[in-house]
Amino acid sequence: GESVGLHLPTLSVQEGDNSIINCAYSNSASDYFIWYKQESGKGPQFIIDIRSNMDKRQGQRVTVLLNKTVKHLSLQIAATQPGDSAVYFCAEIAGTASKLTFGTGTRLQVTL
Amino acid sequence: SAVISQKPSRDICQRGTSLTIQCQVDSQVTMMFWYRQQPGQSLTLIATANQGSEATYESGFVIDKFPISRPNLTFSTLTVSNMSPEDSSIYLCSVDLLSYNEQFFGPGTRLTVL
Numbered sequence: 001g002e003s004v005g006l007h008l009p010t011l012s013v014q015e016g017d018n019s020i021i022n023c024a025y026s027n028s029a030s031d032y033f034i035w036y037k038q039e040s041g042k043g044p045q046f047i048i049d050i051r052s053n054m055d056k057r058q059g060q061r062v063t064v065l066l067n068k069t070v071k072h073l074s075l076q077i078a079a080t081q082p083g084d085s086a087v088y089f090c091a092e093i094a095g096t097a098s099k100l101t102f103g104t105g106t107r108l109q110v111t112l
Numbered sequence: 113s114a115v116i117s118q119k120p121s122r123d124i125c126q127r128g129t130s131l132t133i134q135c136q137v138d139s140q141v142t143m144m145f146w147y148r149q150q151p152g153q154s155l156t157l158i159a160t161a162n163q164g165s166e167a168t169y170e171s172g173f174v175i176d177k178f179p180i181s182r183p184n185l186t187f188s189t190l191t192v193s194n195m196s197p198e199d200s201s202i203y204l205c206s207v208d209l210l211s212y213n214e215q216f217f218g219p220g221t222r223l224t225v226l
Contacts, residue, residue: 043217102154
């Protein structure tokens, strides 16, 4: 079957290393940002979010950084594991309509 | 959280036919959305399914091609009409649980049009 992320940029990381996935957004009015993880054959799964009044938020093994000046978002995964292999999407919401605009996505490949 | 199911999980269809995709949620939700994910691509919002009123479509998507129903707060359907090979995609529904401040996605329906 068709693979998610077949034509997306790929980041290869060795197991145990840290991963940094980047995303540029275009709408300066966006005030809420989310990172999603999508494994093959599944829908996107929420990882972590951040509001525009913050520049950093930490979760379990993940950190999201937001730089509104250059409209850049990053997801850092500490001690990357094979189970982290997936396609990662950033998404943004502007206003209160809850409509997500997704970025292009990055395929994370964890090597042993 | 929310448990979302979609039917069918996948289908192979002939051009010119139509397919209706169902989305069922295990709790009542106000906002439901339909997305398309073309092969190897990101997700694009098709429309917001509104309960009791017509769906709200995004630019590039029209009701004649993608009619949507939302008969209650736990169920919605998306029909892909008069299909062509360019409609081959994964179609996903999502719900917004405002109390959780995040959207949950269904597993998707993988459509192949020959």
